Amino acid sequence: STxxxxxxxxKLLKGKAAGRALEAAAETGLYKELPGLDxxxxxxxxxxxxxxxxxQKSADIWAAFIHMISINPAEAHRFLKGWKLPGKVxxxxxxxAERIDQKWDAVSMYEAGExx
Numbered sequence: 001s002t003x004x005x006x007x008x009x010x011k012l013l014k015g016k017a018a019g020r021a022l023e024a025a026a027e028t029g030l031y032k033e034l035p036g037l038d039x040x041x042x043x044x045x046x047x048x049x050x051x052x053x054x055x056q057k058s059a060d061i062w063a064a065f066i067h068m069i070s071i072n073p074a075e076a077h078r079f080l081k082g083w084k085l086p087g088k089v090x091x092x093x094x095x096x097a098e099r100i101d102q103k104w105d106a107v108s109m110y111e112a113g114e115x116x
Contacts, residue, residue, distance in 0.1 A: 002035055002082075002083065002084045003084055005033075005034055005035065005083075006035075006083045006084060006085065009034060009083075010058060010061060012025075013052040013053075013061050013065065014052060014053055014055075014061065015053060016053050018048070018050075018051075018052050018053060019048035019049065019050075020048070022044055022045070022047055022048040023045060023048050025044060026041050026044045026045045026048075031044045035079075035082035035083045035084075036071075036078075036079040036082045036083070037069075040069060043068075043069035043070055044069060046068060046069065046070075047065060047068035047069050049068075050064055050065075050068045052064060052065070057092075058085075058089050058093075059088075059089045059092035059093040059096060060092075060093075060096060062080060062083075062085065062089065062090075062093040062097075063092075063093040063094075063095075063096035063097040063100065064097075064100075066079060066080070066093065066097050067097050067100050073094070073097075073098060076093075076094055076097060077090065077094060080093060080094070
C-alpha cells in the first residue's frame with residue numbers, strides 16, 4: 001500500500017545510509033514503484049547527496065526531498081498527496097520548501113515563522 005511505502009521511505013531517508021539507499025533504489029528500478037518518482041531516476045540520484053538524517057520532522061524531510069528532486073511548486077502538492085501524507089505535513093512541507101533558497105533577513109524570518 002502507499003501508506004506502507006511512505007512509512008518505509010521516511011525511515012530510509014532518516015537513516016545515515018540514505019544516500020546509498022537512494023542510489024540502490026535508482027539503480028535497481030525500485031524508484032519506479034514509489035509514488036511520483038517513475039521517470040525521475042536522475043533526480044533521485046541527485047537527492048542522495050543531502051543529509052536527510054539531520055532533519056527531525058517529517059515535514060522537513062519531505063520539504064528537503066521535493067527540493068532535492070526538483071519538484072516545482074505547482075506539482076509539489078499533488079506529489080506529496082500521492083504519498084498520502086497528512087494535510088498538516090503537506091502544508092508545512094510546502095511552506096518550508098518555498099523558502100529553502102530564499103534570502104534570509106529579520107523580516108523574512110518573522111514571516112516564515114519559528115516552525116520553518
